[in-house]
Amino acid sequence: xxxxxxxxxxxxxxxxxxxxxxxxxxxxxxxxxxxxxxxxxxxxxxxxxxxxxxxxxxxxxxxxxxxxxxxxxxxxxxxxxxxxxxxxxxxxxxxxxxxxxxxxxxxxxxxx
Amino acid sequence: xxxxxxxxxxxxxxxxxxxxxxxxxxxxxxxxxxxxxxxxxxxxxxxxxxxxxxxxxxxxxxxxxxxxxxxxxxxxxxxxxxxxxxxxxxxxxxxxxxxxxxxxxxxxxxxxxxx
Numbered sequence: 001x002x003x004x005x006x007x008x009x010x011x012x013x014x015x016x017x018x019x020x021x022x023x024x025x026x027x028x029x030x031x032x033x034x035x036x037x038x039x040x041x042x043x044x045x046x047x048x049x050x051x052x053x054x055x056x057x058x059x060x061x062x063x064x065x066x067x068x069x070x071x072x073x074x075x076x077x078x079x080x081x082x083x084x085x086x087x088x089x090x091x092x093x094x095x096x097x098x099x100x101x102x103x104x105x106x107x108x109x110x111x112x
Numbered sequence: 113x114x115x116x117x118x119x120x121x122x123x124x125x126x127x128x129x130x131x132x133x134x135x136x137x138x139x140x141x142x143x144x145x146x147x148x149x150x151x152x153x154x155x156x157x158x159x160x161x162x163x164x165x166x167x168x169x170x171x172x173x174x175x176x177x178x179x180x181x182x183x184x185x186x187x188x189x190x191x192x193x194x195x196x197x198x199x200x201x202x203x204x205x206x207x208x209x210x211x212x213x214x215x216x217x218x219x220x221x222x223x224x225x226x227x
Contacts, residue, residue, distance in 0.1 A: 030211055031211055031212075033214045033215075035214075041219070041220075042201060042217045042218065042219045042220045043156065043201065043215070043217045044217070045214040045215065045216065048213075048214050058113075058214075059113065092155065094214075094215075096211065096212045099144050099146075099161065099163070099207050099212055100146070100158050100161065101146070101158070101212075101215055103155040103156055104155065105154075105155050106155055
């Protein structure tokens with residue numbers, strides 16, 4: 001298994017501000033993934049973060065809105081920029097061990 | 113890119129009966145198909161998975177079947193219990209020696225076990 005610590009666990013933010021979510025893994029991994037889960041919906045992949053290179057974003061997600069850092073093989077951050085109420089979601093980081101994906105506990109973001 | 117369709121969106125069964133959830137995928141390069149269970153307020157947890165070189169896999173009351181030709185895979189839960197009530201997600205991705213891609217998830221099935 002993988003131990004993933006994600007913080008904050010929840011936050012309430014004003015529109016127009018930014019929030020940075022941190023994800024720490026208990027051992028080195030090549031790729032880290034960031035997902036969004038809107039209320040009552042499924043998980044959608046935002047981007048894949050590789051250490052030492054720019055993140056790869058999925059269709060519909062852009063770096064200016066969701067900048068990602070990956071300074072080392074155990075840590076990544078996702079920033080939600082210039083937030084609007086539509087950004088209210090749960091954001092989860094994830095890593096793979098062999099084929100299995102493990103998830104952090106998620107960050108529940110509410111934008112008011 | 114990959115597209116995963118999941119049905120039904122809600123499934124209500126009597127305790128002790130079986131439940132079946134079906135998914136289809138679009139990308140023939142996908143070779144790994146996990147199923148996740150998510151309880152309210154919790155993170156998704158893997159319950160079973162199958163690789164494309166296998167047609168069926170079983171783990172106690174849970175089984176998954178895969179039809180590569182038709183690009184279908186299904187989750188079967190037998191002898192359902194109240195604790196099986198949750199949202200279930202199917203997913204697909206490609207896995208190779210270099211690692212696995214991110215997952216594409218179905219929209220989820222809310223399974224309700226009626227006592």
